[in-house]
Structures are given as structure tokens and as C-alpha cells.
Amino acid sequence: MAEQGPIPASAEAGFVFSMSQPENPFIADPYFQRALAAYLPEDILAEVVPAFTRFAEATISPQVKEWNLNAERQQPFVEKHNVWGARHDVDRLVTSEGWRALRKWGAEEGTVAIGYETRYGKYNRIVQHAKNYLFSPVSGLTGCPLSMTDGTARLLRSQLPGLPASHPFHETYDRLTARTGSWTSGQWMTERPGGSDVQNTETWARYAPLSSKTEGEHGALDQGDYLVSGFKFFSSATDADVTMLLAKTESGKLSAFLAPLTRTVAAAEDGGGGGTGKVVTNGVRIHRLKNKFGTKQLPTAELELKDMRAHLVGPVDRGVATISHLLNVTRAWAFVSSIAAMRRGLGISKQFAANRTVFGYPLWALPLHLRTLADIEVRVRGFTQLGFFTVSLMSFTENGFPESGTLKASPPLPDPGEAATVVLRALTAAAKAVTSKNAVVTMQECMEALGGVGYMDDPDEPENVARALRDISVNAIWEGTTNVLSSEFVRHVLNRNHLEHINSWLSKAIDGVGNRDYREALQASWGNLYGRLRKNKDYIFDVLSVGRSVMFSFSWIVVGVLLAWDAQRDGDELAGEVARRCILNGEGGLREWLLPDVGVPSAAARFDESKERAKWDCRLVWGKELPDFAPFGQRIPLGSKM
Numbered sequence: 001m002a003e004q005g006p007i008p009a010s011a012e013a014g015f016v017f018s019m020s021q022p023e024n025p026f027i028a029d030p031y032f033q034r035a036l037a038a039y040l041p042e043d044i045l046a047e048v049v050p051a052f053t054r055f056a057e058a059t060i061s062p063q064v065k066e067w068n069l070n071a072e073r074q075q076p077f078v079e080k081h082n083v084w085g086a087r088h089d090v091d092r093l094v095t096s097e098g099w100r101a102l103r104k105w106g107a108e109e110g111t112v113a114i115g116y117e118t119r120y121g122k123y124n125r126i127v128q129h130a131k132n133y134l135f136s137p138v139s140g141l142t143g144c145p146l147s148m149t150d151g152t153a154r155l156l157r158s159q160l161p162g163l164p165a166s167h168p169f170h171e172t173y174d175r176l177t178a179r180t181g182s183w184t185s186g187q188w189m190t191e192r193p194g195g196s197d198v199q200n201t202e203t204w205a206r207y208a209p210l211s212s213k214t215e216g217e218h219g220a221l222d223q224g225d226y227l228v229s230g231f232k233f234f235s236s237a238t239d240a241d242v243t244m245l246l247a248k249t250e251s252g253k254l255s256a257f258l259a260p261l262t263r264t265v266a267a268a269e270d271g272g273g274g275g276t277g278k279v280v281t282n283g284v285r286i287h288r289l290k291n292k293f294g295t296k297q298l299p300t301a302e303l304e305l306k307d308m309r310a311h312l313v314g315p316v317d318r319g320v321a322t323i324s325h326l327l328n329v330t331r332a333w334a335f336v337s338s339i340a341a342m343r344r345g346l347g348i349s350k351q352f353a354a355n356r357t358v359f360g361y362p363l364w365a366l367p368l369h370l371r372t373l374a375d376i377e378v379r380v381r382g383f384t385q386l387g388f389f390t391v392s393l394m395s396f397t398e399n400g401f402p403e404s405g406t407l408k409a410s411p412p413l414p415d416p417g418e419a420a421t422v423v424l425r426a427l428t429a430a431a432k433a434v435t436s437k438n439a440v441v442t443m444q445e446c447m448e449a450l451g452g453v454g455y456m457d458d459p460d461e462p463e464n465v466a467r468a469l470r471d472i473s474v475n476a477i478w479e480g481t482t483n484v485l486s487s488e489f490v491r492h493v494l495n496r497n498h499l500e501h502i503n504s505w506l507s508k509a510i511d512g513v514g515n516r517d518y519r520e521a522l523q524a525s526w527g528n529l530y531g532r533l534r535k536n537k538d539y540i541f542d543v544l545s546v547g548r549s550v551m552f553s554f555s556w557i558v559v560g561v562l563l564a565w566d567a568q569r570d571g572d573e574l575a576g577e578v579a580r581r582c583i584l585n586g587e588g589g590l591r592e593w594l595l596p597d598v599g600v601p602s603a604a605a606r607f608d609e610s611k612e613r614a615k616w617d618c619r620l621v622w623g624k625e626l627p628d629f630a631p632f633g634q635r636i637p638l639g640s641k642m
């Protein structure tokens with residue numbers, strides 16, 4: 001009998017790796033739960049935890065996977081002309097069923113509405129963004145139009161008190177903040193001469209009120225007093241119902257406008273034979289859809305506007321100041337989605353490492369791989385703190401600060417009023433910029449952690465980190481690039497008395513850090529940064545040239561304070577280890593852009609290459625002890641499971 005040799009692999013036989021089933025992302029994210037427990041009072045927490053558990057389960061359901069697949073596979077396209085060559089009354093933007101279902105689901109789940117409902121009172125923005133954190137990784141990018149909807153709603157809400165009940169903004173606001181039958185809003189700022197610098201806008205608004213209006217003094221939504229014409233170079237919410245946009249008036253200065261994308265023409269305008277009228281474009285023509293590196297589900301278009309009838313929002317010639325309210329809202333969506341993407345990327349890397357074997361070692365226990373994953377854990381924790389602290393401050397500045405004692409943990413908040421507004425503005429720009437920039441590096445690391453398969457871009461795979469990397473990269477560009485936000489940050493901090501407000505808050509927060517080593521390290525860094533800023537207050541152009549380092553240094557200090565607070569509030573050992581790594585060692589992903597005298601490893605720093613560090617890495621990544629069979633430099637038995 002012939003001896004049977006080794007059996008070679010074939011296309012069908014041999015080793016095939018299989019990923020474990022994804023876990024419920026809320027249950028599998030104890031740090032997020034810990035953060036929520038610090039920022040929410042007990043009664044709200046008790047209500048939202050079961051709700052989030054259920055929602056998170058839905059995010060990994062076959063239905064949501066199918067919607068995402070469909071949105072990825074069937075990318076949007078435009079039909080402009082009929083078969084005879086005549087232009088349609090409204091350019092037909094065809095989006096996938098999956099995209100539309102995801103957007104509807106997001107709205108119904110309250111990703112926008114929660115921010116305006118009274119159910120969670122002062123904490124509504126925290127609950128809203130906690131939901132977005134769970135929604136965004138599976139949202140198929142529908143978080144983009146939803147974020148702009150949120151921004152427009154926030155802006156309109158600030159206008160409503162001064163408007164008569166008959167004004168169409170009331171209904172628009174109700175629609176934008178509804179859960180069912182809700183509208184979405186776009187935000188059209190960027191033009192060919194520049195998105196960062198909108199002063200070069202080539203879109204013009206002409207005051208041309210209708211001689212008669214159907215509904216009251218202000219007319220219906222499609223009866224605004226201005227006719228807007230121009231060319232918008234980027235519009236992501238091209239299938240929106242309404243849009244906010246910037247245009248110049250005859251003064252040559254920018255004003256903000258709101259306009260519906262379609263309007264209903266009366267029978268007479270319709271050529272007389274159309275009965276009750278029909279829906280036509282409100283002067284918007286889709287020039288073309290853009291071909292992008294990522295966000296391919298999102299219908300980003302170039303638009304030509306011709307006599308688009310629009311309502312002025314806010315004071316004339318104050319367009320940039322008016323629309324900045326919207327930007328602060330959309331930036332929060334950007335940093336929450338960046339944090340969520342990093343957490344999801346780390347989760348997928350762990351799913352893989354838990355089952356993969358390399359060089360005879362289980363990957364999950366390999367010290368260098370553990371170190372890589374632990375570094376990501378430290379980053380994600382720091383950004384989770386920065387993000388949810390900022391969102392909390394947003395919630396409290398909008399709805400009122402919590403009475404003392406309501407929150408068990410008492411986050412180091414600034415004083416209510418002007419100080420809080422100044423700090424919030426600085427934090428919103430900084431959090432958006434540093435988390436978005438870091439998400440790109442982090443997602444690349446997560447992709448690499450999956451080896452070659454990480455680089456595959458298969459729409460069928462929910463664990464497609466490559467796609468997540470492509471998609472998340474845009475967060476560093478839209479709503480302000482890193483350098484534009486750095487410049488905004490510097491100008492804001494050096495404006496009027498803002499630096500003193502920031503110093504009062506941050507110095508007090510640092511003084512509240514109980515651990516002496518941490519406190520002294522943070523004091524030294526803030527002392528250096530504050531000293532530089534004070535000294536150069538009148539030399540803004542000098543400071544602008546190092547704006548990125550200034551903003552990253554500020555962010556590192558805030559992250560350090562928050563991690564220290566997180567550790568001391570209940571003495572949690574893992575939280576303490578993360579705080580130590582960030583504050584004393586300068587770890588946590590921000591180091592590359594720090595000023596030379598900020599985040600310098602302190603005398604108490606410990607960069608131990610010893611097994612002790614690996615033990616902490618293992619606790620941080622896997623929540624358990626490094627197994628006895630994992631001594632440094634020795635082989636670990638094959639097949640050792642977590």
C-alpha cells in the first residue's frame with residue numbers, strides 16, 4: 001500500500017480562518033459604559049443602558065448588515081434628462097434602498113431628535129451622542145446628512161423666539177427634529193475658490209420678495225425673499241429636503257440662508273394645464289456627483305444654483321457667525337464618529353487576534369501585538385473622555401448645568417456662563433481636530449493588525465477595516481481641516497479675555513488632580529503652554545504658525561486631566577494605568593504634535609520593557625491576567641485560548 005504523503009491545500013480544503021461572531025458592541029465596550037456612568041445621573045443611566053443594549057444588538061443584525069451592503073454596492077447616481085433629452089423638473093438623485101433605510105432608521109432612533117426632546121433634560125446631548133456612537137459605525141455615512149440636520153435644527157431653534165408663529169421656520173424645525181416623516185438638511189458652504197476661506201464665495205443673493213405670498217407675511221418655505229445663484233462645489237446632503245447655505249448680498253458680505261430644494265408651482269406657472277401644481281426644482285441643478293476616495297455611499301455633488309428662492313437666517317452680512325452655530329454641532333458628530341470608529345476598529349482587531357496563530361504563538365498573547373493593541377486602548381479611552389466631556393459641556397450650556405451632587409463623579413466643568421461658552425468653543429474645535437486626525441492613524445493600525453486581509457475591501461464583510469479607514473479619513477477634512485481648526489483655536493483662545501477663562505478652568509481642574517505626580521506633570525505642561533500664549537498674545541501670526549502644536553498640546557493636557565479624574569473617582573486600577581501612561585509617559589496618540597515643553601515624560605515616567613508592562617497590556621486589552629504560559633521569549637502552547 002502506497003504511503004500517504006502530506007495533503008496539500010486546495011481551493012476548497014486546507015486552513016480557512018474564521019472570525020468569531022461579533023459581540024454586542026455596547027456590552028463589549030466596558031469603557032464606554034464606564035464613561036457614560038460618569039457623565040449621566042443614575043436614573044437616566046438605568047433607563048438608557050437597557051435601551052442601548054437593545055439598539056447595539058440591532059446594529060449587528062442581518063438587516064442592518066444588508067442595508068450597509070446595499071448602500072456600499074449600489075452607489076448613488078443622477079438622472080437628469082428624459083429619453084427625449086428634456087431636463088427633468090427635478091434632477092433625480094437615485095440612492096440605494098439601504099442608504100435610505102439607514103437614514104430613516106437613524107432618524108427614528110432619535111439620533112437627531114433626542115437632542116431636542118425633553119426626556120433626558122440637561123443630559124439630552126450626552127444621550128444623543130451616546131446613541132450616535134453606537135449608530136455611526138453602521139450608519140453607511142447617513143450620519144453626515146443627519147449631523148447637518150442637527151446643525152440646522154440647532155440654528156433654527158435659536159431664531160424661533162423672535163419669529164411669528166406663522167413663519168415657516170417653525171414647521172421646518174419641527175420636521176427636522178421629528179422621528180417619523182422627518183426632513184434632512186444640507187449645508188452648502190464650500191465653493192471652488194475655497195472651503196476653508198468662504199470669503200471668496202461666488203454665490204450671490206438678490207433681494208426679490210414676491211409681490212404676494214400664500215401664507216402670512218413671510219410666506220411659505222418656498223417663498224423666501226431672496227433669489228440665490230452660484231455654484232456649490234461640495235454638497236453631501238444632496239437628497240436633503242432643505243439646506244443652509246452661504247451667499248453674498250449686494251454689500252459683498254456673506255449672509256446665511258435657508259432654502260427648500262424643491263418648490264411647488266401653481267397651475268398657471270405650470271403652463272396652465274397641471275391642475276393643482278407640481279413639484280419642480282427650486283433652482284438647483286446637479287452638475288455631477290463626485291468620485292471619492294471613500295464615503296462612496298454618500299451622494300456628494302457639485303450644484304449649480306439659479307434663482308433658488310431662500311429665506312435669510314440671522315442678521316444680514318453676519319453669515320459666518322450665524323452658520324458657526326451649525327458647525328459646532330456637526331463637529332461633535334465628527335469627533336463622536338471618529339471615536340466610535342477607533343473603538344470598532346480595535347474590536348475587530350481583537351476579534352482577529354483572539355483566534356489567529358503566528359510563529360506558533362496565539363496572536364492575542366504575543367507581547368508586541370499586545371503592546372500595539374494596548375496603545376490603541378489608551379488612545380481610545382483618552383478620546384472617549386475628551387469627546388464625552390465636550391458633549392456634556394455642550395448639553396449643559398444648552399440646557400443648564402446639573403445641580404451639585406446629581407452626578408456621582410462631578411466632572412471638572414468650567415463655571416456656567418461666559419467661561420463655559422469660551423471653553424466649549426475651544427474644546428469643540430480641538431476635539432474634532434485631534435480625534436479625527438488620530439482616527440486615521442489608528443484605523444491604519446487596526447487594518448495592519450489584520451495582516452493582508454485587513455487591506456481587503458470586500459463590501460460583504462462587516463469587518464471591513466479598509467473601508468472604515470477610507471470613510472473615516474474625511475473627518476479630518478470636512479467641517480474644517482486640522483490646520484484650519486488649529487487656526488480657529490488659536491484665534492479664539494487669544495481673543496479678548498478667553499485665555500483667562502481657559503486658564504481659570506484648567507488650572508482649577510489640574511489642582512483637583514489628587515495624584516501628585518500627575519498633578520505636577522500637568523501643571524508643568526499647562527504652565528509652559530499658558531506662559532507662551534500669554535507672552536505672544538499680541539503676536540498672533542507667530543502663534544498661528546505653531547497653531548497645530550498649540551491645539552494638540554492643549555488637548556493632551558485636557559485628556560490628561562480627564563483620565564486622572566476618571567482614575568481617581570473610584571480608584572479603578574486600569575483607569576489609573578491609562579492615566580499614568582498618558583500623563584507621565586506622554587503616550588496616547590497626541591505626542592507627535594506636542595510643543596517641546598508639553599507632555600515631556602516626567603521624572604516618574606516608567607517605560608518598562610519588563611513583563612510587568614505586558615501584564616498591564618493584557619489587562620487593558622483583554623480585561624484579564626497575562627497567562628502563566630506567556631513568559632517573555634518563550635513559546636506559548638499552541639491552541640491556548642482566551
Ligand SMILES: Cc1cc2nc3c(=O)[nH]c(=O)nc-3n(C[C@H](O)[C@H](O)[C@H](O)COP(=O)(O)OP(=O)(O)OC[C@H]3O[C@@H](n4cnc5c(N)ncnc54)[C@H](O)[C@@H]3O)c2cc1C
Pocket residue numbers: 187188189190191193194195196197234235236237292295300474477478479480481482483484487
Ligand atoms: C466627502 C466630502 C464631502 C463634503 N461635503 C461638504 C458639504 O456637504 N458641504 C460643504 O460645504 N462642504 C463639503 N465638503 C468640503 C469640505 O468642507 C472642504 O473640502 C474643506 O472645508 C476644505 O476646503 P477646500 O477643499 O476648499 O480646501 P482649502 O480651503 O483650499 O484648503 C487646502 C489646504 O489649505 C489648508 N489651509 C486653509 N486655510 C488655512 C489656514 N488658515 N492655515 C493653515 N492652513 C490652511 C487646509 O488645511 C488644507 O490643507 C466636503 C468634502 C468632502 C471631502
